[in-house]
Amino acid sequence: MGLAQEAKRVADEFDFGPDAVRKAVKEFIREMDEGLQKEGTELSQIPTYVTAVPNGTEKGLYMAVDLGGTNFRVCSIQLHGNTTFSLTQSKVPIPRELMVAKTSKELFSFLAKQIEEFLKLHHEDHFTGYLRRRQTGEHKEEEIFNLGFTFSFPVQQIGINKGLLMRWTKGFDIQEAVGQDVCALLQTEIDALHLPVRVAALVNDTVGTLMARSYTSPGKTGTLLGAIFGTGTNGAYVEKLDKVTKLTSKADVGAYDKSTGDMIVNTEWGSFDNSLRTLPNTPYDIELDAKSVNPGIQMFEKRISGMFLGEILRLALLGLYNDPNIPLFRDENSAQNDVHSTTQIHPGSGLMKQWGIDTSLLSICAGDQSPGYRVIRQTLDNEYGISAVSAEDAETVREIAAAIGRRAARLSAVAIAAIVIETGRLKPATTEQKDGVNPPRGNVESEGKGDVPEEEVIDIGVDGSLVEFYPGFEDHVRQALREVEEIGTEGEKRVRIGIAKDGSGVGAALIALVAGRVADDTD
Ligand code: ADP
Numbered sequence: 001m002g003l004a005q006e007a008k009r010v011a012d013e014f015d016f017g018p019d020a021v022r023k024a025v026k027e028f029i030r031e032m033d034e035g036l037q038k039e040g041t042e043l044s045q046i047p048t049y050v051t052a053v054p055n056g057t058e059k060g061l062y063m064a065v066d067l068g069g070t071n072f073r074v075c076s077i078q079l080h081g082n083t084t085f086s087l088t089q090s091k092v093p094i095p096r097e098l099m100v101a102k103t104s105k106e107l108f109s110f111l112a113k114q115i116e117e118f119l120k121l122h123h124e125d126h127f128t129g130y131l132r133r134r135q136t137g138e139h140k141e142e143e144i145f146n147l148g149f150t151f152s153f154p155v156q157q158i159g160i161n162k163g164l165l166m167r168w169t170k171g172f173d174i175q176e177a178v179g180q181d182v183c184a185l186l187q188t189e190i191d192a193l194h195l196p197v198r199v200a201a202l203v204n205d206t207v208g209t210l211m212a213r214s215y216t217s218p219g220k221t222g223t224l225l226g227a228i229f230g231t232g233t234n235g236a237y238v239e240k241l242d243k244v245t246k247l248t249s250k251a252d253v254g255a256y257d258k259s260t261g262d263m264i265v266n267t268e269w270g271s272f273d274n275s276l277r278t279l280p281n282t283p284y285d286i287e288l289d290a291k292s293v294n295p296g297i298q299m300f301e302k303r304i305s306g307m308f309l310g311e312i313l314r315l316a317l318l319g320l321y322n323d324p325n326i327p328l329f330r331d332e333n334s335a336q337n338d339v340h341s342t343t344q345i346h347p348g349s350g351l352m353k354q355w356g357i358d359t360s361l362l363s364i365c366a367g368d369q370s371p372g373y374r375v376i377r378q379t380l381d382n383e384y385g386i387s388a389v390s391a392e393d394a395e396t397v398r399e400i401a402a403a404i405g406r407r408a409a410r411l412s413a414v415a416i417a418a419i420v421i422e423t424g425r426l427k428p429a430t431t432e433q434k435d436g437v438n439p440p441r442g443n444v445e446s447e448g449k450g451d452v453p454e455e456e457v458i459d460i461g462v463d464g465s466l467v468e469f470y471p472g473f474e475d476h477v478r479q480a481l482r483e484v485e486e487i488g489t490e491g492e493k494r495v496r497i498g499i500a501k502d503g504s505g506v507g508a509a510l511i512a513l514v515a516g517r518v519a520d521d522t523d
């Protein structure tokens with residue numbers, strides 16, 4: 001068999017057709033409902049205690065930190081109150097050894113240290129002034145920054161700034177932290193450094209994205225869904241409070257504002273269909289899962305997000321490479337004589353190491369328009385130790401990478417479609433709007449999609465390197481949305497997807513603001 005047919009065979013293994021999409025959407029809706037009613041379900045459907053989305057008029061100076069999966073970001077945000085903001089931020093990679101440290105203190109003291117550095121660099125006067133006054137006891141409560149803590153792991157939230165870690169994901173594994181209040185862990189380390197910072201709100205990155213998009217998005221319609229496609233994947237959406245029966249039927253829950261009739265729910269959709277009723281399952285998916293730190297869980301995430309797509313590609317390419325009859329990454333002139341002497345793979349190549357291929361390679365493949373795939377070949381050579389890549393090799397990598405990226409986007413569409421359908425947003429806007437979550441806004445701008453009346457727009461905020469940088473991700477999502485009967489071409493046109501740039505920072509600031517209000521009201 002020639003390389004081209006082999007490449008096609010492997011690419012076809014990643015097909016996820018219209019019927020598969022529709023079946024998965026039904027299952028997603030079933031799991032959404034189940035998760036709203038009871039605990040311990042596949043979709044956790046966690047109530048966030050945030051009951052409204054912002055309308056763009058919010059004001060003030062706030063701090064935010066974001067523990068994603070790859071980086072730690074610290075920022076301060078000035079909300080101007082006219083849908084705009086200014087943001088100062090710093091970003092450091094999280095050291096690998098801290099992700100799997102023995103104790104949570106190692107990780108959280110590192111985080112507090114980064115906050116200290118940030119304050120010294122960007123808010124020096126405020127910081128040193130506070131420290132000085134603190135010694136004489138003259139410091140004031142107002143000097144303390146309210147901080148929104150974006151923590152993008154499953155947490156059982158029990159109050160606006162209190163939440164117990166349920167489990168780690170995305171390669172983190174610090175057993176001692178499971179079950180602990182992550183806000184308290186951070187506050188303890190902040191206090192140890194005497195920083196003028198109060199952890200005011202615990203924010204899932206999806207909720208932050210939802211809030212940030214709703215603050216900045218044009219038009220009157222509040223945002224329905226905030227979704228992350230970064231290291232991991234997850235989404236939070238605006239649900240009707242009376243459907244969240246596992247919360248409303250309980251007496252012993254933290255205080256929340258019931259007046260809006262809504263509750264933002266963090267789906268934790270990374271663990272959608274862990275039992276694989278509807279998800280695709282190639283040999284590469286099976287191997288990736290078996291060798292992961294959490295086999296059998298986060299199965300949806302393992303087919304969609306940045307942490308995993310590169311590894312799926314690696315396993316698929318390795319499958320071809322390891323077959324001596326398939327001429328991938330081999331010098332064709334002498335391949336018949338001695339396979340090992342003609343390999344083009346250098347020692348230490350990422351192809352040979354678990355997690356050795358980054359998902360950015362899929363984006364490079366999808367974006368390479370050059371003749372003979374020069375960019376792909378150069379990247380394989382420079383970054384992955386695979387030299388003298390032929391045009392046919394590059395075409396193989398491109399085709400398989402495209403299939404993996406396309407499947408990821410189509411799976412993402414399953415979650416989006418289910419939430420759009422289940423929240424009833426597709427019904428004519430006039431009946432839906434009467435209890436809309438947002439007051440009307442003054443400055444209505446238009447953001448493309450001019451043919452859809454503003455009140456019919458279903459607004460979705462997204463964030464994460466995959467959706468931001470993978471070429472054509474949104475197009476693939478939209479194609480799949482159209483294939484779902486309840487949505488179709490008409491419904492798909494109403495869906496507006498926008499990047500919530502700096503979403504985690506702005507969103508966390510907005511929730512810190514809301515948290516401040518709640519605290520004031522109860523004082
Ligand atoms: P976080 O999840 O920590 O908030 P990001 O949203 O930046 O961070 O996502 C990081 C993930 O995105 C990593 O898994 C990385 O492999 C992947 N990634 C980085 N650059 C790209 C790119 N150009 N295209 C696709 N994926 C990318």
Ligand code: MG
Pocket residue numbers: 068069205228230463464504
């Ligand atoms: Mg992120």
